[in-house]
Each structure stands twice: as structure tokens, then as C-alpha cells.
Amino acid sequence: MTYDPFAPEVMADPAEAGRRLAGCPVHRFDGVEPPFWTLSHHRDVLSALRDPATFSSRFGQGMHYTEEHSMKSDAPVHTFFRKLVRKAFTPRAVAQMEPRIERIVAELLDGFAGRGEADLYQAFASPLPTIVIAEMLGVPARDTGRFKGWSDAWVAAMGSPDPEAFAPRIAEMREYLLEHVLRRQELEASGRGLPDDLISGLVLAEEDGERLTAEDVVNVVRQLLVGGNETTSSLITNALVRLTERPSLLQGMAGDPSLVERIVEESLRYDSPVLGLFRTTTRTVELHDSVIPEGAKVMLHYGAANRDPLVFSDPGRFDVDRDAQELRSHLAFGFGPHVCLGAALSRLEGRIALRQIAERLPGLVLAAPPERVTPFLLWGKRSLPARWTLGE
Numbered sequence: 001m002t003y004d005p006f007a008p009e010v011m012a013d014p015a016e017a018g019r020r021l022a023g024c025p026v027h028r029f030d031g032v033e034p035p036f037w038t039l040s041h042h043r044d045v046l047s048a049l050r051d052p053a054t055f056s057s058r059f060g061q062g063m064h065y066t067e068e069h070s071m072k073s074d075a076p077v078h079t080f081f082r083k084l085v086r087k088a089f090t091p092r093a094v095a096q097m098e099p100r101i102e103r104i105v106a107e108l109l110d111g112f113a114g115r116g117e118a119d120l121y122q123a124f125a126s127p128l129p130t131i132v133i134a135e136m137l138g139v140p141a142r143d144t145g146r147f148k149g150w151s152d153a154w155v156a157a158m159g160s161p162d163p164e165a166f167a168p169r170i171a172e173m174r175e176y177l178l179e180h181v182l183r184r185q186e187l188e189a190s191g192r193g194l195p196d197d198l199i200s201g202l203v204l205a206e207e208d209g210e211r212l213t214a215e216d217v218v219n220v221v222r223q224l225l226v227g228g229n230e231t232t233s234s235l236i237t238n239a240l241v242r243l244t245e246r247p248s249l250l251q252g253m254a255g256d257p258s259l260v261e262r263i264v265e266e267s268l269r270y271d272s273p274v275l276g277l278f279r280t281t282t283r284t285v286e287l288h289d290s291v292i293p294e295g296a297k298v299m300l301h302y303g304a305a306n307r308d309p310l311v312f313s314d315p316g317r318f319d320v321d322r323d324a325q326e327l328r329s330h331l332a333f334g335f336g337p338h339v340c341l342g343a344a345l346s347r348l349e350g351r352i353a354l355r356q357i358a359e360r361l362p363g364l365v366l367a368a369p370p371e372r373v374t375p376f377l378l379w380g381k382r383s384l385p386a387r388w389t390l391g392e
């Protein structure tokens with residue numbers, strides 16, 4: 001079966017391509033170096049996620065072999081980092097963010113709601129998660145524009161045939177973050193108080209008497225930026241596209257928190273912002289009469305798994321009335337030891353964003369076809385021209 005993840009028709013409609021992949025559950029793609037395998041059945045992707053001893057993160061989660069540190073590794077290193085970072089993303093910590101996110105969303109909408117039209121990616125979905133994470137990290141709001149450029153460069157490098165092209169921007173990001181970390185370490189060494197933010201939390205956090213080095217903190221923060229920004233923007237833009245196709249859902253959201261929640265969940269399944277990530281095999285794997293050699297790069301196709309008819313009834317339908325269990329069976333946040341740490345935060349951002357948009361942009365419609373984000377691993381919009389009705 002021919003399947004090229006970079007082909008224009010696959011880029012334009014990855015879900016449809018994922019459906020075709022179902023007929024070839026272990027697909028080998030030779031169009032890049034190294035070649036890679038793709039698993040697309042829900043069951044196989046889940047089994048691989050549950051078996052990090054065979055499907056290792058040790059060489060990165062992109063399509064190239066990279067020497068990874070901190071979170072992008074296997075136990076016990078990964079477990080150590082995850083325990084430390086998890087402390088910042090407890091349900092309580094996330095719930096505390098709610099009023100701030102409500103405020104940030106309202107302020108962004110204040111900036112353009114009165115105009116009757118805007119690019120909702122540029123004006124809203126793109127800045128929102130960057131501002132939220134910048135506030136959590138404790139870096140100046142004026143720097144959020146630079147954050148965005150850096151995280152985009154990192155994501156682009158993961159899915160690019162020439163990752164070196166992005167090295168200068170990635171180095172710039174590292175220096176910027178390192179400066180913030182070192183400043184907090186100096187404050188601590190001199191006995192002065194540290195600001196109450198996520199970077200300080202990571203600098204001070206201890207697990208079994210051990211702390212993170214400055215370089216470790218930089219790696220973790222970078223991962224939060226890279227993992228949380230475009231993905232959350234995509235959740236919002238993808239959901240908005242589906243909602244403009246279904247005005248009754250848009251109208252129904254006001255005063256129905258359960259509907260907002262179900263829209264977010266179904267959007268994550270139907271339009272998974274992360275279409276897939278990679279693992280590297282630590283041994284030969286035999287699956288569906290195919291052999292994946294040791295040391296191979298394997299893409300776990302979350303997007304395709306989320307359209308698996310064995311798990312989701314009528315998977316090609318955007319259906320917010322699926323039963324609760326089915327709605328939550330998607331793998332949009334991965335599963336197992338590396339399951340997304342920002343899931344609760346991004347769900348919260350998504351819910352607040354969609355609800356306020358429904359309230360403040362009545363009669364929302366697309367003004368032009370949206371454009372897709374460029375990395376093949378991701379699915380979201382990088383432009384979303386829209387217009388709405390202005391009140392009297």
C-alpha cells in the first residue's frame with residue numbers, strides 16, 4: 001500500500017490517510033532516512049505505549065535519532081524528572097489557574113471582538129497558551145512572542161529532513177531560559193526569596209534528596225513550551241472549525257458546561273493535535289506478520305488510532321453524544337508513562353476559550369479556508385479567518 005505522510009493529500013487530510021493505513025497496520029516508509037514504521041491500530045499503539053522497554057523514548061520522539069535528556073528518556077531517568085514536573089501540574093495547581101485563564105481569554109477577546117472579523121489563530125489561539133505558560137513559568141509577558149518562535153522552531157526540527165537548520169534558534173531559546181534559571185539559583189544561594197512560579201518550583205524541587213541541574217530545568221521548561229503551545233492552539237482551532245460547521249453546537253454551549261467538555265473531548269479524538277510521535281525499538285518486534293528490526297524508528301499514529309472502528313462507533317463522524325467511556329478512549333494525549341502532563345491544563349484552556357468565544361462572537365463563520373500547520377506530525381491551523389455578528 002502506498003502511504004507517504006508528506007504527500008500533499010495526506011497533509012491536507014491525515015485522518016483519511018489514517019483510515020487507509022488501517023489496511024496496513026505495520027507500514028514501512030522509505031521516503032526518508034532513516035526509514036520508519038507506522039503503527040495505526042488503537043490496540044497496537046496502546047500496547048506499544050504500555051511497553052517502553054521495547055518501544056523506547058531514549059532516542060527522542062521525533063523521526064531522527066537524537067540523544068535525549070530529562071523527560072524524553074526511559075525509566076529511571078524519566079521517572080525522576082516526571083515526578084518533579086508533575087508537582088507543578090497537579091489537578092489542584094491547574095484548578096488554581098482557572099481564574100487567570102478566564103481573564104487572559106477575556107482580554108484577548110477584548111482586543112478584537114468589536115471588529116467583527118479576525119484571524120482567530122493569530123489573534124487568539126496562538127497567543128493564549130503561550131501567555132498562560134509564560135505566566136506559570138514566571139517569565140515576562142513581553143517575551144511571549146519570542147517563546148512562540150522558539151517552540152515552533154523546535155517542533156519544526158522534529159519533523160524536518162534538515163533539523164540542523166533550526167539549531168541557532170534552539171540555542172537562543174536555551175540561553176534565554178538558562179538565564180532565568182541561573183538568576184533563581186543565585187537568589188537562592190544569596191538567601192533571598194524566589195518568585196512563586198514554575199521555574200522556581202523546578203529549581204527548588206527535590207526527589208530523594210536530589211535536585212535538577214540548571215541544564216535539566218532548561219530542558220524541562222523547553223519541553224513544556226514545545227509540548228504545550230502549538231498543541232493547545234490546535235485543539236482550539238480544530239474545534240472552532242468543526243463548530244462553525246455545526247452552529248447548533250456553538251449556540252448550545254452557553255450555559256451547558258457538559259456540552260463544552262464533550263466538544264473538547266470529541267475534538268481531541270476527531271482532530272488529534274498530535275498525529276503521532278516516535279519510539280525506537282530495543283529488539284526485533286513481530287506484529288501482524290511483519291518484522292520491525294531492533295533500533296527502528298516507529299511512529300505511533302495517535303490520529304489513526306483515534307479513528308479505529310473497533311473502539312469508536314462510526315469513527316468518521318464528529319459525535320459529541322458518544323458515551324463517556326468511548327469519548328475518553330482516545331489517545332490524543334498518549335498513554336502510559338509518558339502520557340501528557342498538560343492534559344488537564346489544555347482541556348481547561350480549551351473549555352474556557354470555546355465557551356467565551358461562543359458567548360462573545362455570535363454567528364461565528366469562517367471567512368476563508370484555514371491553513372494547516374506545517375509539521376506533518378501535527379494537525380491544527382496556522383490561520384483561521386473568521387467573522388461574526390456585531391451587536392447593535
Ligand code: HEM
Pocket residue numbers: 061071072082133223224225227228229231232235272273274277302331332333334335337338339340341342343345346347
Ligand atoms: C491539546 C493539547 C495537548 C496535546 C494534544 C498534547 C499531546 C501530548 C502527547 C500525545 C504526549 C505524549 C508523548 C508521547 O507519546 O510520549 C504529551 C506529552 C507531554 N505533554 Fe502534552 N499535549 C498537550 C498540551 C500540553 C500542555 C499544555 C503541556 C504543558 C504546559 C504539555 C506538556 C507535556 C509534557 C511535559 C509531556 C511529556 C510527558 C512525559 O514524557 O512524561 N502538553 N503531550
